[in-house]
Amino acid sequence: MPELPEVHTIVQDLKQSRLIGKKIISTEIFWPKTLAVPTPEIFCQQVQGQSIQNVDRRGKYIIFQLSNQMFLIVHLRMTGRFQFVTSQTPASPYVRIQFNFENGDQLRFHDTRKFGRWYLVSDVEEIIGHLGPEPLLSSFTFELFEDMMKNRKTLLKSLLLDQSFIVGLGNIYVDEALWEAKLHPLIPANQINLKHLKILYHSIKYVLEKGIQARGTTLGPGRTHYYRLDGSKGEHQTLLNVFRKTGHPCPRCGHLIEKLIVAQRSTHICPICQKK
DNA sequence: AGGTAGACCTGGCATT
């Protein structure tokens, strides 16, 4: 579900909430497998009495800095989301872990499909050390991207989905970026000429920035979709050009959008704009 | 190296 723009939005929401500085008085773990590391007993001991000093993001991971110099790293995977509420808010059967704060505020981790993972560690690199560059930082230059793509025979879509290659893109934003750049998802990465490589570089940044500006993509109602901290939707779904638009006209040329499977994922292209 | 299938889970939908 959540890709870089959605995770970015949630982190901004958390930063602007009253969460920062709050002291954790207790933890409730309803689905222990959500906690990848450490064990529930050790986790509860180590967070007890700590305050949340900061929250940030690396790729699709959310990183909370605690007052004991430890880091809580959370990956939302498909259906994870945070809710910052008071104890008066009715309970949900999909809450997997919950922090209780001093004045009755609660941070609830809601995760319908139970794929989300929490990691409490002293060294963040253990968890996020394998990640590729952040596409929206100024250090992600075209020269770097060109160098990364060199000698890579992998199919374009598979490579862009690989978080150790570049972080932040998922199925939605990859399809949108490839449509922007007029590139077919099955082209081997090292077969793209310099001109198209430049367009792709800018397209990746463009679609992610557009997603952030629209506060993420909420594809539908219900328990399995992305929602912000306060439960509101993103607006980027109204701006999609190809993702889940099978049978609709391409906004650029009018030809019907087609669906294919690439890297075992639904993939949406305009067969006229995006030639192999 | 690069690719593929299966695993992890539950809800939603029958469609393009």
Next chain:
DNA sequence: GGCTGCCAGGTCTACC
């Protein structure tokens, strides 16, 4: 209304 079968935005592991 109830049932079936398939699909879903992410990542990891095993295996060719």
